[in-house]
Amino acid sequence: MATLMGRNAKIVTSSGTIAEMSEWTIDIDNELVEEAVFGNDGWNRVHGSSLKAYGGTMTGLLDITDTNGQTYLYDAMVDGTGLTDVWFYVDAANYYKPDTASNADACLYIGNYSVTAATTDVIRLELTFRGNGPLILTS
Numbered sequence: 001m002a003t004l005m006g007r008n009a010k011i012v013t014s015s016g017t018i019a020e021m022s023e024w025t026i027d028i029d030n031e032l033v034e035e036a037v038f039g040n041d042g043w044n045r046v047h048g049s050s051l052k053a054y055g056g057t058m059t060g061l062l063d064i065t066d067t068n069g070q071t072y073l074y075d076a077m078v079d080g081t082g083l084t085d086v087w088f089y090v091d092a093a094n095y096y097k098p099d100t101a102s103n104a105d106a107c108l109y110i111g112n113y114s115v116t117a118a119t120t121d122v123i124r125l126e127l128t129f130r131g132n133g134p135l136i137l138t139s
Contacts, residue, residue, distance in 0.1 A: 004090050011058055011069075012095070014085035018069030020125075021060035024088050026096055028054045028135065054131040055111075062115055062123040073127055074113050082107030082132055090137075099136035106133030 011018045031050040063070055076083050084107045089095040098106035112128040 008089075008091050010089045012087045012089060013069060013072055013083075015068035015072065018058070018060075018073070019066035020063040020070070021058055023059045024056065026054055026056040026088060026135070028052070052134070054135045055129055058125075058127045058129070060125055062125040070125065073110050077110035077113050077127075080109070082109055086129075094137065094139040096135055096137050098131060099134040102136075103133040106131075106135075108132065 006023075009024065011021050011024055030052050032047045033050045035046040035048050058073075073083075073086075075081075082105075084098050084100050086108060087095040087097045098108055100106045108129045108131045110127055110129050112126075114126045114128075115123060116126070117123045
C-alpha cells in the first residue's frame with residue numbers, strides 16, 4: 001500500500017482547484033443498530049448497518065478573488081444550492097465525490113462559511129458541509 005501525502009491533496013470543482021486551501025476532512029458515519037433477539041446466550045449480540053451520512057470541513061486562507069472556488073462555495077451556501085461538482089482529491093487520480101451515478105439527488109451542502117481575522121495572523125477560512133446521498137471514492 002502506498003503512503004498518501006497530504007501535500008498532494010486538493011479540493012476541485014468543475015471550474016478548477018479551489019485556491020489557498022490547506023486541509024479538508026470528511027467524516028463518514030454508519031449508524032449501527034442492534035439486532036438482539038430473545039433466547040440468545042448473552043454473547044450473540046448482532047449489529048446491522050442502518051443509515052449512513054457524511055460531512056466535513058474545508059480550511060485554508062481566504063481568497064476573495066477565487067470566484068470559481070471560494071466565492072462559488074459561498075454563493076452555493078447563500079442560495080442553498082446542493083453541489084455535485086466538489087471533489088476531494090487524495091492524490092493525482094483518486095478522489096471522493098457525491099455519487100450521482102447511483103443517486104441523482106447526491107450532493108453536498110455548505111452549512112457554514114467562517115472567516116477569521118486576527119492581527120497576528122493571515123485571514124483564514126473554514127467551511128463545513130453535509131452530504132446528501134452517497135459518497136464514492138473514485139479514480
